[in-house]
Amino acid sequence: MATSNFISAVTQALKEEMERDDGVFVLGEDVGAKGGVFRATEGLYEQFGELRVLDTPLAESAIAGVGIGAAMYGLRPVAEMQFADFMLPAVNQIISEAAKIRYRSNNDWDVPITVRAPYGGGIHGALYHSQSLEALFASTPGLKVVIPSTPYDVKGLLKAAIRDPDPVLFFEHKKAYRLIKGEVPEEDYTVPIGTADVKREGEDVTVMTYGLCVHFALEAAEKLEAEGISTHVLDLRTVYPLDHAAVVEAARHTGKILLVTEDNKEGSVLNEAAATIAENCLFDLDAPVERLAAPDVPAMPYASPLEKHYMMNTEKVEKAIRELAEF
Amino acid sequence: MATSNFISAVTQALKEEMERDDGVFVLGEDVGAKGGVFRATEGLYEQFGELRVLDTPLAESAIAGVGIGAAMYGLRPVAEMQFADFMLPAVNQIISEAAKIRYRSNNDWDVPITVRAPYGGGIHGALYHSQSLEALFASTPGLKVVIPSTPYDVKGLLKAAIRDPDPVLFFEHKKAYRLIKGEVPEEDYTVPIGTADVKREGEDVTVMTYGLCVHFALEAAEKLEAEGISTHVLDLRTVYPLDHAAVVEAARHTGKILLVTEDNKEGSVLNEAAATIAENCLFDLDAPVERLAAPDVPAMPYASPLEKHYMMNTEKVEKAIRELAEF
Amino acid sequence: MSEAKHERLGLERQQLQGMLQTMLTARKIDERMWLLNRAGKIPFVISCQGHEAAQVGAVTALRPDEDYLLPYYRDMGMVLHFGMTVKDLMMAGFARAEDPNSGGRQMPGHFGSKKHRIVTGSSPVTTQVPHAVGFAMAGKIKKENFVCLTSFGEGSSNQGDFHEAANFAGVHRLPVIFFCENNHYAISVPVDRQIACERVSDRASSYGMHGETIDGNDPLAVYEAVKNAADRGRDGAGPSLIETMSYRLTPHSSDDDDRSYRSRDEVDDARKKDGIVTFTEYLKTRELLTDTEEKDMHDAIQQTIDEATEAAEEAAYAEAETTLDHVYHS
Amino acid sequence: MSEAKHERLGLERQQLQGMLQTMLTARKIDERMWLLNRAGKIPFVISCQGHEAAQVGAVTALRPDEDYLLPYYRDMGMVLHFGMTVKDLMMAGFARAEDPNSGGRQMPGHFGSKKHRIVTGSSPVTTQVPHAVGFAMAGKIKKENFVCLTSFGEGSSNQGDFHEAANFAGVHRLPVIFFCENNHYAISVPVDRQIACERVSDRASSYGMHGETIDGNDPLAVYEAVKNAADRGRDGAGPSLIETMSYRLTPHSSDDDDRSYRSRDEVDDARKKDGIVTFTEYLKTRELLTDTEEKDMHDAIQQTIDEATEAAEEAAYAEAETTLDHVYHS
């Protein structure tokens, strides 16, 4: 099995799906000759040509809307939003259209589109190249919101997203792109959308998180093991609709729960996990359900000390786990 | 004190604020000669003229964006979105711009805009004239999201919103417009944004809700009193940022909490209350924190039986309170 | 008398009568809907009245067996031509389970039927316009030769989605017909407070496409313009923007009272130019329609509508529990 | 030789030298930023290089004490003219607390200063365009007589916000100058894959406004066009769309490698037409600038930049805890 970095897993999934199904095509800004500003589509333009690796005008609502049209026709578009922050002009197309087309047409039409977008900070991207957008979409039935943490999951979940008959938003942490490496089988495989994954077994504290923060949790867990604190790490993977059963199970497993997100706290997707626990596991808990998140400010600032103050990291997670273990 | 219906309280607040401050102006689709599709701006065009009661082209992103510009200049625009559902094309202007301008300019610029929008269902509005949009905005620091339940609060909160130095989204339940009546002082007064309000004192179960659902809760409470069940009703009023202290206090007060929204369940704004309770009141609870909400489908269908199945009502709330009381 | 317009266009008696029949059917369904609404039997109507000539002229120039239609809420004349039946539309008016558009989930006027290549629409205006471009882009990728017609009002041409979609279609020279039904008002806002240019079709040059403005009361003129646009599309010459000038003869919808924003005189004047009246006259003058044929046509339509109304009124709603169905594939 | 262009425009030696000085200052700051970036001292640069002539020509036609500027990220030449200092810009490059634009919160190029009537900007392109219309609308309500200039790239003219804002300004005949700096690329996408019309200024007619395309390397031509647009605006004749044709001489930003999408020959050709080179030549040929003056100008700018760099490098970041400040009024 080959070791691959996070972004190569994206490229690999795209390439394999495009080879497998000639209805799959990529569209977005600079995805063609340039291969994407993060190089996610590198080599695809040369292999599949300009119609299937389509450089679009600079207009996100059209990227989404044209993709939705092509998906209704029967193709499998993979739309790239250059940064998650720049999906906002496309919100109407995503929420009013993609999410509601199957329902409003009483199952006559469907929208098998995948919308990929790099999210997250810690790369000096400032307010508008660092945001976590998942909370915005995680109250819209009809959508699925996937945020993978490992190259293995990236490849398997992206393939599953492309094959999914419904619209999937696929957020990739841009700091993970070249930082996170892992084993990625060269064969075809998928990882099921909608299922969380235990990334580490433990007994004292359960951390539930997703995306890059999974790695902070795993690193923290590793360190805390030396102190005799055993951490259970649940990678939510699909943040909407949430894998409620897995959340309940992992909560009951230790009775002490830390929810972690890089997003700001109030209104984050963690709340669905918290509410689920409060609704189902009240009598299994040994400590309050803790949320560890960014401060409630509009987005991550640019200057290093401010960005660092905002950004999640291993130390913050470690400290929170320790406090909960000691509760 | 005069009795007024819900929508007259809107009109009254607008009129008084426009008389008080000539920087206040209204803009939106059909707000002029027609007086708005719900008649919220009735009479204002005649009184204040076409520049201060501005019929805009059919383009919501421009309504928001032009309003933001005028607000930065120093005026106090009140933008009307004809239906909350049609705010979605303006999401980029609201979230990327209005919410972030003070922060990103390090307090140099500000955006004292109010965006009004009728939300909610039960009026045969089908998918796109019935939605609750608050969850979409309730994770964006820099915004305030207000949803009043009574004519008194409408007038006081809308005045507070217009005078607020920051952007306020003001959602008015369209079924409440002519259904809900109440006392409205003719004098000038404001109701503070950011504070929840106990609409009924009770001892057994706490219902936390907002908007039209407050009335379902009050009616249910009234009925249940006969059965000896005493219900405490907290009207959240500002759903973002939430009045966390009031939530904690009301939760501790009875130890049994029912959270109610007309919106669909997963990812709703109730989750912030649930998470706050799970974080702060774990050992004060006598029952799981219950959420009563619409099913997780894209939006309310048109046909009566389906709309009714989706829509919140007094009976559903009553049943849920009773179950919790008996827990 | 020089060659009549329909001869030049190669349209024959039967087709012409078919056009009139579709126009009349749309009109009469709509009239019935208003009666049903005022009688408290259906909650909402949004009308085609005044637009039928433009709509039917346009779709007559298309191929319903291969082209795609992405209509807006007024396009009853279009969807009838593409295969929607009177009964279908009545089922939608009554929000019954048998409504093929949405099973009663959407308001009337929210058309959609995969079978008929009518792409599902929503209420936020102009969102269908990029979808049309997406269908056309898919056709280009798949080397198909269909065209897509999408329609919208003049007010809606101010939405960002119109601009983004039109430009996309222009850059990729896609066979999309952007069909703007200019009826002078967007609810209460008149066109001169709505768009800054004289004609919506002036916008075509922004997107490197052909644009023209046609009398929407003349179905033959509209047919010709759309036929040429479709030909251009099939020939790889890219998109077109066709604007028809009509007038909305009813209030905006059953929830609107238009007296606050337009005079009765203006409405009465428009009624005189009604395309149904003038086209009937055109056919009769040229002996393409006899009085008997006309009467039979009216009677047949009336009967169909009566039957459809009855059937729809008696039909069932979807079961309440079906509210939960079809959020995702299952 | 007929009357020189600057004479016809009434621009005098001192003003002309001032224009060159601002152009040069912008260029040299940008060059320094690249050096600092490549030395690992600042994380990000987005450049004005190639646009300075257009930018400075444009703002010279405005009144910085009453007009409003809503620039985009390349407009260093504009903000310098509106009062931003070299030191201010270096503080922004280094993300220091003293950065007047954002206190180091935003990336460089995100200009804003209430004092200087430069309205705060963000990264999502084109959002500033409706804001400009909002300022102008406020001015109309308040019976003020200022104009607003907002700028953006040709790629950004495809955003819905451009369309909606331009139409709004057109309908209400607001004094907004829509200033499009066409540099042939939006990151890697060339203009012919980006916009379906030949020129962005072709879009003016969609909004009932005046439009023209100007050589962006000629600051005098740009001055003239913007002067006329500002005059029209102040006279109540509504908005204008001015497009300048320039070329981006650097990669899109410090994160971009432009070799994958454009040839070195093309870039070299553009360098020959660089407005800084040709305007210097214009001034020298007409004896409006001596060699000594030129050298002094370069030296003075260099020194200012050196000092500003040093000051900024030594200046402090904002305190980490200030991350929490200014979410709401307090």
Ligand SMILES: Cc1ncc(C[n+]2csc(CCOP(=O)(O)OP(=O)(O)O)c2C)c(N)n1
């Ligand atoms: C995005 C959006 N905003 C507002 C509305 C409410 N609305 C419905 S129809 C309409 C007017 C449309 O005018 P026009 O495009 O001219 O079409 P017409 O109804 O005149 O045929 C408005 C404002 C909507 N449906 N969608």
Ligand SMILES: Cc1ncc(C[n+]2csc(CCOP(=O)(O)OP(=O)(O)O)c2C)c(N)n1
């Ligand atoms: C809404 C949005 N989408 C994408 C981007 C990423 N992006 C930044 S600049 C740019 C290209 C802009 O091109 P153009 O408008 O021509 O301006 P130029 O950079 O060429 O001056 C892109 C795609 C963005 N900033 N905002």
Ligand SMILES: [Mg+2]
């Ligand atoms: Mg209209």
Ligand SMILES: [Mg+2]
């Ligand atoms: Mg460009």
